[in-house]
Amino acid sequence: MAEGGPIKVLIVDDIPETCDYLSKLLHFERDIQVVGTANSGKESISRTRELRPDVVLMDINMPDMDGITATEQIIELGLGTQVVIMSVQGEQDYLRRAMLAGASDFLVKPFSGDELANSIRQVYKRRPRVREGPAEQVPEARAERAPGRIISVFSPKGGVGRTTLTVNLAVALKLDQPERRVAIMDGNLLFGDVGVFLNLPQEKTISDLVARFDQLDAGLLADVMVTHSSGVKVLKAPLKPQQGEMVTAEHVRAILELMREEFDYIFVDTWSSLEERILAILDLSDRIVLVTTPEMPALKNVLLFLAVADLLRYPPGKVLLVANRADMRHGIPIAEVSRSLRFEVAATISNDGQAVTNSINREVPLVQAEPGNPVSKGIRALAKQLVFSLGVAEAEEAAAREKKGLVGRLRKVS
Ligand SMILES: Nc1ncnc2c1ncn2[C@@H]1O[C@H](COP(=O)(O)OP(=O)(O)OP(=O)(O)O)[C@@H](O)[C@H]1O
Ligand SMILES: [Mg+2]
Numbered sequence: 001m002a003e004g005g006p007i008k009v010l011i012v013d014d015i016p017e018t019c020d021y022l023s024k025l026l027h028f029e030r031d032i033q034v035v036g037t038a039n040s041g042k043e044s045i046s047r048t049r050e051l052r053p054d055v056v057l058m059d060i061n062m063p064d065m066d067g068i069t070a071t072e073q074i075i076e077l078g079l080g081t082q083v084v085i086m087s088v089q090g091e092q093d094y095l096r097r098a099m100l101a102g103a104s105d106f107l108v109k110p111f112s113g114d115e116l117a118n119s120i121r122q123v124y125k126r127r128p129r130v131r132e133g134p135a136e137q138v139p140e141a142r143a144e145r146a147p148g149r150i151i152s153v154f155s156p157k158g159g160v161g162r163t164t165l166t167v168n169l170a171v172a173l174k175l176d177q178p179e180r181r182v183a184i185m186d187g188n189l190l191f192g193d194v195g196v197f198l199n200l201p202q203e204k205t206i207s208d209l210v211a212r213f214d215q216l217d218a219g220l221l222a223d224v225m226v227t228h229s230s231g232v233k234v235l236k237a238p239l240k241p242q243q244g245e246m247v248t249a250e251h252v253r254a255i256l257e258l259m260r261e262e263f264d265y266i267f268v269d270t271w272s273s274l275e276e277r278i279l280a281i282l283d284l285s286d287r288i289v290l291v292t293t294p295e296m297p298a299l300k301n302v303l304l305f306l307a308v309a310d311l312l313r314y315p316p317g318k319v320l321l322v323a324n325r326a327d328m329r330h331g332i333p334i335a336e337v338s339r340s341l342r343f344e345v346a347a348t349i350s351n352d353g354q355a356v357t358n359s360i361n362r363e364v365p366l367v368q369a370e371p372g373n374p375v376s377k378g379i380r381a382l383a384k385q386l387v388f389s390l391g392v393a394e395a396e397e398a399a400a401r402e403k404k405g406l407v408g409r410l411r412k413v414s
Contacts, residue, residue, distance in 0.1 A: 006033040010053035025113040041065025075102035082123040099381040156301035161324040166269040189244035192237020199363030294331035325351035349378040
């Protein structure tokens with residue numbers, strides 16, 4: 001049971017029978033209570049104000065106001081309500097828009113009662129606790145923890161916003177899910193500037209790990225990492241390029257494997273190269289955020305990299321193409337970008353040179369300095385999209401393992 005009673009849920013769907021059906025699915029969950037239903041987007045807002053649900057289950061297609069607009073308005077009420085969007089398959093674009101609007105999760109119909117209840121519990125756990133002081137730390141037993149996920153931010157073209165995205169994605173995720181252990185490794189080994197973006201002290205760097213590589217363990221790693229005010233832990237790049245040259249692909253691999261044990265999400269900044277150390281990072285990554293701007297030279301290089309990703313047999317879904325500064329003046333339209341690369345643009349981040357440069361020079365990530373800025377909103381949505389897609393992959397892997405186990409057991413029996 002959630003503290004303070006069951007989790008209060010409001011169901012929103014324009015078909016009353018669907019509301020009834022979903023209520024029935026949740027009827028036997030003792031920690032969840034359906035406190036009401038609404039049959040339109042507009043009604044969902046007044047019902048949220050009146051009933052103060054913890055979680056709203058929101059249909060997308062409704063006649064008066066669609067679920068995405070309703071979600072936006074519910075989030076703007078500032079009541080800490082979490083929204084789970086329900087949609088049918090093939091509405092990928094809706095997923096992105098829903099996350100941008102502030103939804104916390106996305107269920108694809110048809111879903112089971114278990115999936116529904118688990119989603120409600122998960123988003124409830126992640127709700128912001130505005131009045132409850134510092135975020136609670138949920139210590140988990142080491143043995144129960146799944147290995148962390150590595151998300152590298154890469155581009156074959158320099159200056160496209162990799163570092164901006166790396167630091168803001170990590171901080172956005174940490175602010176959204178304070179109980180998660182989030183880290184950054186500055187993998188730009190020669191000219192890394194994550195420390196400058198985050199105003200971190202000139203303390204230890206990855207060079208201190210390399211110098212004592214034979215003693216590499218969790219204690220040494222913790223000693224070398226620096227904590228940002230958001231709670232994100234950072235492994236900084238060497239202070240001088242010549243020290244960066246001493247870091248080998250073997251070092252990078254071992255350090256990232258260790259970080260997987262210690263953190264839930266590890267964001268890795270990179271530089272434009274396909275040398276061995278970068279390939280070590282990309283190979284180990286669960287997701288590669290491939291950054292481009294809507295300009296010809298960047299697209300030309302992204303196209304070349306996508307061909308390499310094919311040769312490396314990266315599975316579908318590993319690479320997420322992100323168009324940064326997507327709405328820049330005279331930029332190539334995003335539909336055209338997808339068409340010419342034959343690769344879907346998974347997310348777009350808007351262009352705001354003044355706000356981004358200002359935040360870099362003040363050394364405060366934009367998602368903290370200006371959370372309402374469209375660039376911040378886009379980055380927060382991308383962070384959620386990454387977590388969501390990794391969660392889906394994890395569930396699919398678990399289901400595949402279970403199926404394999406079952407087949408194995410059946411074979412033994414027969
Ligand atoms: N969304 C954005 N809107 C406007 N300007 C942006 C945006 N994102 C990044 N920039 C600008 O682009 C420049 C490069 O950003 P950043 O340093 O993050 O790129 P990078 O790919 O890490 O570059 P490098 O090759 O130096 O590592 C910065 O001046 C930053 O202000
Ligand atoms: Mg950079």
